[in-house]
Amino acid sequence: MKARDVARMSLQALRRYPLRTAMMLLAIAIGVAAVVLLTAVGEGARRYVTGQFSSLGTELLIVLPGRADTAGGGIQGLLVGETARELTLDDTIAIMRSPRIRRVTPLVLGAGTASSGARERDITVLGTGAAMLEIQHWIMETGRFLPEGELDTAQPVCVLGFTVARELFPGQSPLGEWLRLGDARCRVLGVLSEQGLAGGFNVDETVITPVANAQQIFNTSAVFRILVEANDRDAVTAARRDILEIIKLRHAGEEDITVVTQDALVSTFDSIFNMITAGLAAIAAISLVVAGVLIMNVMLVAVSQRTGEIGLLKAVGARNGQILALFLTEAACLSLLGACFGIAFGAGGIWLMKILFPVLDFAAPLWASASAVGVAVASGLVFGILPARRAAALDPVNALMKR
Amino acid sequence: MMELSGICREYVVGAEIVHALDNVDLTIGEGEYVSIMGPSGSGKSTLLNVLGLLDRPTSGTYRLQGEDVSHLDDDSLAAHRQRHIGFIFQFFHLIPRLTALENVELPLVLAGEAPRARRERAAAILESVGLRARLDHRPDQLSGGERQRVAIGRALIMQPSYLLADEPTGNLDTRSGNEVMQILEQLNRGGIAVLIVTHDPAIGDRAKRHLKLRDGKIVGDVREPQP
Numbered sequence: 001m002k003a004r005d006v007a008r009m010s011l012q013a014l015r016r017y018p019l020r021t022a023m024m025l026l027a028i029a030i031g032v033a034a035v036v037l038l039t040a041v042g043e044g045a046r047r048y049v050t051g052q053f054s055s056l057g058t059e060l061l062i063v064l065p066g067r068a069d070t071a072g073g074g075i076q077g078l079l080v081g082e083t084a085r086e087l088t089l090d091d092t093i094a095i096m097r098s099p100r101i102r103r104v105t106p107l108v109l110g111a112g113t114a115s116s117g118a119r120e121r122d123i124t125v126l127g128t129g130a131a132m133l134e135i136q137h138w139i140m141e142t143g144r145f146l147p148e149g150e151l152d153t154a155q156p157v158c159v160l161g162f163t164v165a166r167e168l169f170p171g172q173s174p175l176g177e178w179l180r181l182g183d184a185r186c187r188v189l190g191v192l193s194e195q196g197l198a199g200g201f202n203v204d205e206t207v208i209t210p211v212a213n214a215q216q217i218f219n220t221s222a223v224f225r226i227l228v229e230a231n232d233r234d235a236v237t238a239a240r241r242d243i244l245e246i247i248k249l250r251h252a253g254e255e256d257i258t259v260v261t262q263d264a265l266v267s268t269f270d271s272i273f274n275m276i277t278a279g280l281a282a283i284a285a286i287s288l289v290v291a292g293v294l295i296m297n298v299m300l301v302a303v304s305q306r307t308g309e310i311g312l313l314k315a316v317g318a319r320n321g322q323i324l325a326l327f328l329t330e331a332a333c334l335s336l337l338g339a340c341f342g343i344a345f346g347a348g349g350i351w352l353m354k355i356l357f358p359v360l361d362f363a364a365p366l367w368a369s370a371s372a373v374g375v376a377v378a379s380g381l382v383f384g385i386l387p388a389r390r391a392a393a394l395d396p397v398n399a400l401m402k403r
Numbered sequence: 404m405m406e407l408s409g410i411c412r413e414y415v416v417g418a419e420i421v422h423a424l425d426n427v428d429l430t431i432g433e434g435e436y437v438s439i440m441g442p443s444g445s446g447k448s449t450l451l452n453v454l455g456l457l458d459r460p461t462s463g464t465y466r467l468q469g470e471d472v473s474h475l476d477d478d479s480l481a482a483h484r485q486r487h488i489g490f491i492f493q494f495f496h497l498i499p500r501l502t503a504l505e506n507v508e509l510p511l512v513l514a515g516e517a518p519r520a521r522r523e524r525a526a527a528i529l530e531s532v533g534l535r536a537r538l539d540h541r542p543d544q545l546s547g548g549e550r551q552r553v554a555i556g557r558a559l560i561m562q563p564s565y566l567l568a569d570e571p572t573g574n575l576d577t578r579s580g581n582e583v584m585q586i587l588e589q590l591n592r593g594g595i596a597v598l599i600v601t602h603d604p605a606i607g608d609r610a611k612r613h614l615k616l617r618d619g620k621i622v623g624d625v626r627e628p629q630p
Contacts, residue, residue, distance in 0.1 A: 005512045016500040312496040315457060316510040316557065317485025319478045396457045400496065 001322050010330040013302070020298060025338040027294050028380070031287035032342025032372045037349045038284045039368035042277030044353075044360035049273060051361075053266045058233050059102075060135065060262040061240055063087065063095070063226035063247070067258055085256050086222035087247075089151050089211065094250055095228060098242035100235040103131040106151065107225040108214040114207050115180045116168040123164055124206040125181065127214020128227075135229050138203070141165075143175045143190025146210055154212035156186040163204040165191040181207060182217050236261050281368050285375050291338070292379030295331050299387035303327065303394075310391050311399025320392040327388035328381060335380025339373040405431040405454055405565070410463035412449050412619075423449040424460070425619035431598065433564065436591045438607035439600045441616035447600045448569055450616065454598065455488050455567045456480045468564070485514060489558030491587075493570035495550045497542040497557075503529060503549075504538040507556040514561070528556045532586055548579025555586055565596045572606055584609060 014021045065087045092106040108127035113120055132138070133145040145159055158179055165174050165188075174188040186209060195203040215221060230239035240259045248255050303310070310323060346364060353362050412424040423446045431437060431454070439447045452458035453465065456472060459480075465473045472483055497506045504525050511521035529538055532552040542550055551571060558566055568587065572580030584606060591597045601607050615623030 001513050001515050009512075012500050308496060309498055312492075312498070313509075313513070314481060315455075315484065315490045315496075316513065317481050317561070318513045319481050321478070322513060397452050400457070400492065 028291045028338025029341035031291045033345035034284040035372035036346025036364040038280035040362040040364040044362040046273030059230045061228040062260045100239040103229040105129040105131040106223040126206045127211040139193045141191040141193040158186040159208040161204040161206045162194040292383040296383035303391040307402040314396040324392040331380045331384025339376040406466040410460045413461045436611040438610035440607045445616040446619040489563040491568035493573040
C-alpha cells in the first residue's frame with residue numbers, strides 16, 4: 001500500500017465526520033495557540049525588560065556596597081551587627097584614577113517633596129554629578145545640566161524632570177526660579193526632556209541636584225551607587241577589576257563591594273524571562289496532552305463505528321500493519337492539521353495583542369511554535385496507538401458481522 | 404482446490420462449547436458451483452468463513468491450492484485471501500464515503516497497485532457488471548442491486564479462483580437478486596468457483612452441487628448430473 005494512498009484514505013475518513021473532525025481540530029488548535037500566545041507574552045516581556053536595561057548602555061558598570069555572595073558578613077555579620085562598609089564620595093573620586101574609565105558619577109537617592117510657591121509635589125531626589133547626563137544619554141529640554149566641578153561642593157542648584165517642571169511651573173519657564181527641596185532651596189538650572197521609564201525608574205518625576213547637596217538634604221555621607229562608564233565595551237572587564245582593586249585598597253584590604261556590569265544584568269534578566277517563557281510553554285503544552293486524550297477518545301469511537309469497514313478491509317487482504325497505519329495516519333493528520341490552525345490562531349492573537357498593547361514587542365519564539373507542533377503531533381500519535389492497535393487486532397468474522 | 408479434512412470449529416459460549424463445525428471433510432474443485440444450505444445455526448456461515456480464511460479451524464487440516472493453511476498467522480491468511488478469494492456479503496459492505504470505482508479498486512490500493520492501472524482495471528470490471536454509468540456514484544446513490552454488483556466487482560478485481568457469497572440475494576428484491584445470480588453464474592461459466600450460502604431454495608437449487616448442513620455436520624452432498 002502506497003503512503004499517498006494511506007494519507008488519502010485517512011483524509012477521506014476525516015472528511016466523512018466534519019463536525020467531529022472540526023471539534024478535534026479546534027481542541028488541538030487551541031492547545032497550540034495557547035503555547036504560541038503565552039510564549040509570545042513571555043518573549044514580549046523579556047524584550048521589554050532587556051530593552052530597558054540595554055538602553056542604559058553596555059559600557060556601564062554599577063558599584064554597590066556589600067558583596068552579593070556574602071552580603072553583610074552572612075549569619076555572623078547579622079549576629080554581631082556588622083553591615084557592609086558604605087561607599088563614599090572619596091571612593092567615587094578614587095575610581096576615576098583608572099585609565100580604563102571614561103566617566104564616573106555617584107548616586108544618592110531619596111524621597112522628598114518639592115514646592116514652588118503654593119504648588120507642592122512628591123518627588124524623588126537624585127543627587128549625582130555632571131557626568132550623569134552623558135552616562136544616561138539624557139537630553140536637555142531647556143537650560144543646562146549640573147555644572148562640572150568638585151563633587152563635594154554642595155551648590156544649591158537643581159535640574160527638573162519633565163513632569164516635575166510641568167506641574168510645579170505650569171505655563172512658565174522654571175529657569176532661574178527657586179525650588180524648595182525639603183528644607184533647602186535651590187535654583188533651577190534646566191529641565192530634562194521627557195525620558196519615560198528607564199530601568200524601572202521614572203526620571204520625569206525626579207529633581208536632580210549635586211550629590212553633596214543631596215547628602216546634606218538626607219543627612220548622610222554615604223553614596224547609594226556609583227555609576228561608571230568604561231572607555232568601551234571591551235574595557236568593561238578590566239575596568240571592573242580596577243574598581244575592585246581601588247576600593248579594596250581604600251577599604252582596608254576588604255573586597256566589600258559588588259560591581260554589576262550592564263551585560264551581566266541584562267543576561268540575568270534574559271535568562272529569568274527565558275525560564276518564565278519556557279514555564280508558560282510547558283503549562284500550555286499540558287493542554288496538548290489533553291487534546292491527545294481527546295484524539296484517543298475520538299479514534300476509539302471511530303474504530304467502533306467503522307468495525308464493519310475494518311472487517312471488510314481485512315477480508316479483501318489488508319494486513320494488520322496496514323490497518324494500524326491507516327488509523328495512526330488519521331490521528332496524525334488530525335493533530336498536524338489542528339496544529340497548523342493553532343499556529344494561524346496564534347499569529348492572529350499576536351497581531352491583536354500588538355494592536356492592544358503596542359508597548360510590548362510580542363513574538364512567539366520559533367522553538368515554541370516548533371515544539372508546540374511537535375508535541376501536538378507526538379501526542380496524536382502516542383494516543384492514536386491504542387485505538388489503531390485495537391482496530392488492527394479485530395477479528396475479521398466478528399468485525400464483518402457489524403454493518 | 405479446497406480440501407478440508409476433519410475440520411472442527413468450536414466456540415465457547417458461557418460455560419458451553421458449541422460445535423459450529425463438527426469433523427467436516429470436504430473437497431471443492433476449481434470452477435465448481437456449490438450451494439450451502441441448512442437451518443440457522445447449522446454452521447453454514449462458519450464453513451464459509453473457514454473456507455474463506457476469515458476464521459481458523461479449532462482442529463483439522465485445510466489445504467488451499469495444495470498448501471496447508473490451517474495454522475497460518477493473520478498476515479499470511481490475509482495474503483492468501485487477497486490472492487485466491489473474493490467475498491460477497493448480504494449487506495454489501497461497501498465503504499460509504501468512497502465512489503463505486505474507489506470501492507472496487509480498494510483491494511488494489513491495499514496491494515500497492517499504481518493509481519492509473521488500478522483505475523483502468525476497476526472501470527473495466529464495473530463496465531462488465533453493467534455499471535458503466537455509475538463509476539462516480541457513492542453507495543447511497545445506488546440501488547441495492549447496483550450495490551451488490553459493485554461488491555461483485557470488488558470481489559473480482561484481484562482475479563480470485565473462488566467467489567464466496569454469504570446470502571448475496573438476502574437483501575435484494577427478486578429481480579435484482581436474479582440479476583446478481585446471473586452475473587455470478589456467468590462468472591462461474593468463465594471458470595471461477597462460486598460458493599453460495601443461502602436460505603432460499605430457489606437460489607440454492609440453481610447450483611450444480613448442493614451441500615446440506617445440520618448441527619455442524621455435512622448431511623447432504625448432491626451433485627447435478629453432468630449434462
